[in-house]
Amino acid sequence: MTDMAARRAPGRTYRVLLTQGTLYTTGTQLANVSVVLPFICAQAGYYWAAGLLYPAYCIGIVGGNSLSPYVLARARHLKHLVIAGTTLMMAALVIISAFSAWTKLFIAGIFLSVSLATGVVAGISKVAFSEVVSSKLDDHRRSDLILTQGAIGAILAIGTTLVLLPFLAQRDPANSHIDLLWLGSSGLLAAALAAVFIGPVQVSNARRVTFTETYRDGMRVARSQSWFRRYVVIQLLFVPVSLGTSFYSIHASVNHSDSAGSLHVLVISSSIGMVAGALFWRFVTRALGVRGMLINSALLGTAAAAICVVMEYRDDLNHIWIYGIVFILATMANQAIFSAGLAWIGAFAAEDHRATLMGFGSLLIAVESSLLGAALGAVAQSAAVVGPIITIMGLNVIAGVAAVWVAPQRDESVREQ
Incomplete structure (x- = not known):
């Protein structure tokens, strides 16, 4: 019986991790910091704050990553409880956002605070989840888990939202949008409960990098290695691509916030x-490697912006379902940036420096995102002005051209020292 239980344990662990990750993905998608919160914030008239929500979340992620060594060191073998606790906190933050939107009290301040705090706890949760998965699953099953939970979570979010659509005609548009926050918090609460059943992990003795070390080592590598300078430049140029969904969410809110x-x-x-x-x-x-991913990401982002430009000139095409096409393209464009960066770092950096360099790049990206996000939020409210969208399209084109010249080729395997 003991041997049989041992053989069943990995399968059970995988199912629990898949359940928790799927519920987490569904909850965060329904209460999306880059789509749902900016739309509701812009609907209330706080366009400048709406543009800062996703950048605030990015800054929070950096803070969460820097705090995670201390939190996980104290959690020791109970890292699954860190996942449960941080996910529960995320659910509470979504509920606070829903109450603020429902009562129309302090929306700008609360939404900004919630986005920042959500980034912090999400950063800690992500690191904790990575350590738990690394401890409990082999390499092949880890990759399979991440891909599967992301796909199933997104499909559940689609199904849940589709169920609501037939009932929206009788609802006030503003309240119908807040429904997504209530549903998102429910998914996160369920994910927090599922995390409890993951179980303890083996204590890792691996050294964790502090925030000060990340900044110091990142600056040292940036000065000494040209490949990392090229990596940082590309990551910064692709920030407008990553901010696309937030910008289009604000723009869509200006045009369609009164539509249930x-x-x-x-x-x-x-x-x-x-x-x-x-x-x-x-x-x-x-097929194409890092350069192909970045170029195609820029092309998808440019196509999304081009569709918005056409909508500005053709009022008969300014329909929410056309915005839907824009969001499909913008979401796909954003997906590739992190993966391409991870592959780039993996090809050139020594293994013990990868986490530090990724963290340093994330820090720079968060700073730029906050500045650019505020600017985009300010201009996105101009429903009848095509200039801001053309600006976004131009920035996407510049990122794509830079990727052609700077990003590594698929067969570039020799590390630059």
Whole structure:
């Protein structure tokens, strides 16, 4: 019986991790910081704050990553409880956002605070989840888990949102949009409960990198190695691509916030983009490598912006379902940036420096995102002005051209010292 239980244990662990990750993905997709919160914030008239929500979340992620060594060191073998606790906190933050939107009290301040705090706890949760998965599953099953939970979570978000659509005609548009936050918090609460059943892990003796070391080592490598300078430049140039969904969410809110179900369509579209992107980028990675991923990401982002430009000139095409196409493209474009960066770092950096260099790059990206996000939020409210969208399209083109010249080729395997 003992041997049989041992053989069943990995399968049970995989199922529990898959359940928790799927519920987490569904919850975060329904209460998306880059789609749902900016739309609701812009609907209330706080366009400047809406543009800062996703950048605030990115800054929070950096903070969460820097705090995770201390949190996980104290958790020791109970890292699954860190996942449960941080996911529970995320659910509570979504509930606070829902109450703020429902009562229309302190929306700008609360939404910004919630986005920042959500980034912090999400950063800790992500590191904890990575350590738990690494401890309990082998390499093959880890990759399978991440891909599967992302796809199933997105499909569940689509299904949940579709169920709501027939009932939206009788609902006030503003309240119908808040429904997504209530559902998102429910998914996160269920994910927190599922995390409890993951079970303890073996204590890792691996040394964790501090925030100060990340900044110091990142600056040292940036000065001494040209490949890392090129990596940082590309990552910064692709920030406008990553901010596309937030910008289009604010712009869609200006045009369609009074239509019941408009935000639901955007959530469905971004979820479809997640599923389609998982399949598309897997093929592109194998066929074209880092450069191909970045170039195609810029092309998808440019296509999304071009559709918005056409909508500005053709009022008959300014429909929420057309925005849905934009969100599919923008979501897919954003998906490739992190994966391409990870592959780039993996090809050139020594193994013991990879986490530090990724963290340093994330820090720079968060700073730029906060500045650019505020600017985009300010201009996105101009529903009848095509200039801001053309600006986004131009920045996407510049990123793509830079990727052609700077990003490593598929067969570039010799590390630069």
